[in-house]
Amino acid sequence: MTSDNDRRRGLLGRFRRERSAPPSRGRRRLGAAVRMIAALALAGGAYTLFAPGVQAQENPPLTGAAAEGKALFDVSCVTCHGRNAQGVEGRGPSLVGVGAASVEFQVSSGRMPMARQEAQAARKPPVFTDEQTRQLAQYVQELGGGPIVPEGDLQRGADLAVGGELFRINCSQCHAFAGGGGALSSGKYAPSLAPASDRQIYAAMLSGPQNMPVFGDNQLSPEEKADIIAYIQQTLKADQDPGGFNLGRYGPSTEGLAVFFVGIVALVFTTLWIAGKS
Numbered sequence: 001m002t003s004d005n006d007r008r009r010g011l012l013g014r015f016r017r018e019r020s021a022p023p024s025r026g027r028r029r030l031g032a033a034v035r036m037i038a039a040l041a042l043a044g045g046a047y048t049l050f051a052p053g054v055q056a057q058e059n060p061p062l063t064g065a066a067a068e069g070k071a072l073f074d075v076s077c078v079t080c081h082g083r084n085a086q087g088v089e090g091r092g093p094s095l096v097g098v099g100a101a102s103v104e105f106q107v108s109s110g111r112m113p114m115a116r117q118e119a120q121a122a123r124k125p126p127v128f129t130d131e132q133t134r135q136l137a138q139y140v141q142e143l144g145g146g147p148i149v150p151e152g153d154l155q156r157g158a159d160l161a162v163g164g165e166l167f168r169i170n171c172s173q174c175h176a177f178a179g180g181g182g183a184l185s186s187g188k189y190a191p192s193l194a195p196a197s198d199r200q201i202y203a204a205m206l207s208g209p210q211n212m213p214v215f216g217d218n219q220l221s222p223e224e225k226a227d228i229i230a231y232i233q234q235t236l237k238a239d240q241d242p243g244g245f246n247l248g249r250y251g252p253s254t255e256g257l258a259v260f261f262v263g264i265v266a267l268v269f270t271t272l273w274i275a276g277k278s
């Protein structure tokens with residue numbers, strides 16, 4: 001026990017002796033390193049304080065339209081999408097990088113501002129004017145960039161036959177052959193395309209809302225998008241059921257079933273009529 005204590009004191013003593021000795025080379029090096037780090041930190045701090053570029057990147061100056069958009073955003077969207085549109089856990093996603101196209105689609109179709117949490121934001125009459133919608137879109141665009149719907153005629157030079165082909169390949173599995181829409185899993189649905197404007201169709205393809213895939217310009221070129229838009233607007237919407245009833249537009253099976261029942265009823269009445277004659 002005592003020898004153990006002695007040994008411990010001995011160790012401590014040696015340590016103390018070493019500490020009071022003039023600084024070793026290792027300690028001098030350590031001191032130099034600490035001073036160096038302190039100097040670097042000071043220089044870095046001074047740089048961030050005085051360099052103009054660094055602060056400008058944190059808060060980029062907004063153009064006039066975007067500043068108007070931010071004012072609207074801070075009133076109507078900030079509760080769910082957060083300050084500077086960075087998103088709020090459990091309420092709304094970040095909008096940094098979604099682009100003007102996504103905002104234009106969501107706001108012009110009345111989906112945003114969302115009224116309450118639900119499986120899917122539904123189309124509603126829009127809350128904002130076209131002007132305000134563009135301002136909101138401009139704000140989000142200047143925050144983080146992203147896809148933009150081009151200006152001008154979005155059906156220019158379109159080929160309806162190609163549009164129909166592209167629509168059947170890319171869109172009909174969700175929106176049905178006639179664009180009437182249909183149910184997807186867990187309370188979600190692909191809506192009817194009937195109320196969509198040219199710009200909304202373009203924006204939907206660019207932004208891929210909810211379960212819809214994004215059709216960027218690599219998937220469908222701007223010309224192919226024009227073909228699809230023209231097909232939806234001119235062919236699908238103009239197609240006012242030349243045969244009379246559309247039977248829910250479910251295709252040949254319902255039509256076949258309908259013809260079958262009508263035919264059976266007609267046959268039964270004919271047989272009854274013949275039986276009554278004889």
Ligand code: HEC
Nearest residue numbers: 076077080091092093098102103106112113114115120121
């Ligand atoms: C009550 C909450 C709520 C409010 C208010 C709200 N949003 Fe949203 N927003 C959501 C949720 C939740 C989603 C994601 C679900 C969806 O797309 O249906 C979303 C999605 C979006 C998207 C699509 C993002 C993407 O990934 O492409 C945009 C754009 C958007 N909101 C813009 C706005 C704007 C602009 C406003 C204000 C005018 C607004 N929202 C107000 C909850 C809200």
Ligand code: HEC
Nearest residue numbers: 109123170171174189190191196200201204209210211212
């Ligand atoms: C995997 C399924 C799916 C495919 C494929 C798909 N969509 Fe969609 N689409 C959706 C869903 C889901 C929504 C609803 C999104 C929402 O409400 O936020 C939607 C919404 C839309 C809307 C908005 C309708 C409105 O209310 O204004 C348009 C326009 C649209 N899609 C066009 C297209 C086009 C054009 C294609 C083909 C290039 C396509 N979609 C392919 C699922 C799909």
